Amino acid sequence: MAARIVRDDLIAGGIFVLLGSYFALEALNYPLGTPFRMGPGFMPVALGGVLVALGLAILLKSLRGGENVDQHAPPWRAIVLISGAVVFFGLTIRGLGLVPTVFITVAITALASRMNNILAALIIALGMTVLCTLVFAVGLRVTVPLFGPWLRF
Numbered sequence: 001m002a003a004r005i006v007r008d009d010l011i012a013g014g015i016f017v018l019l020g021s022y023f024a025l026e027a028l029n030y031p032l033g034t035p036f037r038m039g040p041g042f043m044p045v046a047l048g049g050v051l052v053a054l055g056l057a058i059l060l061k062s063l064r065g066g067e068n069v070d071q072h073a074p075p076w077r078a079i080v081l082i083s084g085a086v087v088f089f090g091l092t093i094r095g096l097g098l099v100p101t102v103f104i105t106v107a108i109t110a111l112a113s114r115m116n117n118i119l120a121a122l123i124i125a126l127g128m129t130v131l132c133t134l135v136f137a138v139g140l141r142v143t144v145p146l147f148g149p150w151l152r153f
Contacts, residue, residue, distance in 0.1 A: 009059075012058055013055045014055065015055070020049065020052035024044065027048060028045060029041070078112040081108055082109055094144075097147040097150075097151065098145065099146050101148075104125070
């Protein structure tokens with residue numbers, strides 16, 4: 001069982017390094033700007049670098065050898081809910097606006113854990129909505145409306 005885990009980590013680390021390198025190098029074609037006045041290439045380069053570092057860490061871990069791990073069934077509930085939440089966010093952010101989209105997305109994502117009940121998911125969603133509104137709408141002045149055209153009364 002240990003050889004399979006090491007091989008999987010090796011493959012995953014290699015994929016992360018390749019993807020991170022590709023995106024970082026491709027983003028160098030755009031102006032980077034400065035940390036206080038970021039250009040369109042700044043975040044892709046930074047995130048590509050983080051992905052490369054993560055891939056290298058996984059590669060190094062795989063070279064140290066694996067441990068015996070019991071195989072469990074995939075967490076289908078979490079996979080479906082988190083994937084669905086990401087798709088929901090992408091499809092509704094312009095129509096619903098920041099506040100309802102973040103609230104619903106976080107609530108769906110929080111329910112992916114079997115440790116959360118509906119009340120806990122709603123409390124987490126409320127807190128994250130307030131935080132995202134403060135960071136993105138107030139602090140960074142992102143031009144996404146708080147409530148979109150689908151909710152105009």
